[in-house]
Amino acid sequence: MVERDTREHARREPASDDATAAPRGRPGRREKNKEDKLRRIKDVARELFVSKGFDDTTIRQIATRADVGLGTVFIYAATKRDLLFLIANEGLDEVASTAAASVDPEAALIDNLLGVFGPHYAFFARQPELSRLVLREMAFYDSGAQAGSFQKTREALIELLGTIVRHAAERREIATDEAPQFVGWTIFCIYQVELRRWLSDGTIDLESGLDRLRRALMLLIRGLGSGSGTTR
Template sequence: MPLASQRVGRRERNKQEKLDRITAAARELFAERGVDEVTTQEIADKADIGAGTLFLYAKTKGELLLLVQNSSYADALAEGTSAAGSIPDVLDAVMAIVRPVVECNRKQIDNGRTYLREIVFGDPEEPHHRTALGLTVQTEQAIADVLQRDGRSSAADAATLAHIVSAIMFVSMAATINIAKPVDDVVQEIKTQVQVLLPR
């Protein structure tokens, strides 16, 4: 193997190792104290890197939260989509997609609400933000696929309905009035609204 290939491989491995350490440090500190109570310096110290290095991977604390939460969101979406595949009832299948997303978003409620704010108002040019937006698109597509199953919705209508379901989910998860509500109550609130939308 040429020396240049070995150097590039080692450099990429080192970058990935640093990213993994940053992600683990941020995940642990955010889970313990919440994103608002953690400084970027604390994350850099825990990851055993300099603050300048940290900012090469994420420019703000919000971007660090996106980095951490995106992997949880992706796992939740995969779980929900898989479960929905074996559920014949359209509403129940949609809610099978929604529930794990709500659960992962509410493991640490303040972090979850901040994550939603970052998705909506963050910089779409930032890579972690782009990933989060991509996950919302994937969520809507998974919901649209379910909505087309029974033939009552065209592809265009299903896409529009899925976008509305996504908006309902975001508002229900982010709403201040729902901060103290358990996951089951938030999911039921979403289900009640989605049920009204579905073609009869």
């Protein structure tokens, strides 16, 4: 209720210069000022979410610490959850691009999968406390300014996993009557569970986390069988 009231109050504030787009092709002081404010908002939000906790941090506190108006924060994020994913989305987009570029149609299925998941694990290991918050809040995250970007990145990952499975089936490394996209979705589910288990551990060891993920994935791959053309 407090956040809702705060947001309504912010809507009644006079529009700031941040809401006015800079002339096309002429980035100048106003554009740089907007970028600096966004950077401060994200830096402060990241710090407070970790130090105070997500539930105990308010958007007003973030705005005050970042030295911006409440209306400026709401330009970029409609809610605290939206703000959390504003922080995460940029990094996840970069990781997704790196993962997609690592796929080799001729490589073994497990090698391609670990080539995709390795950069994701490394990303979440950079700041485990914030990563735990992202994983906690991502359940049913389907509304807000940043939700579309997050959902697009997640769907792209699942599609990529399906493509990797299709490559393996075409090489007859595996044999299954299931659609590659469904197998890719199943692999994504294993990854999500293992990622949460790993991040919940007190010691975030990248090598051991990926080794356990590899074991879980190999169990699935063996269950898919080899190129006999039948499902086991």
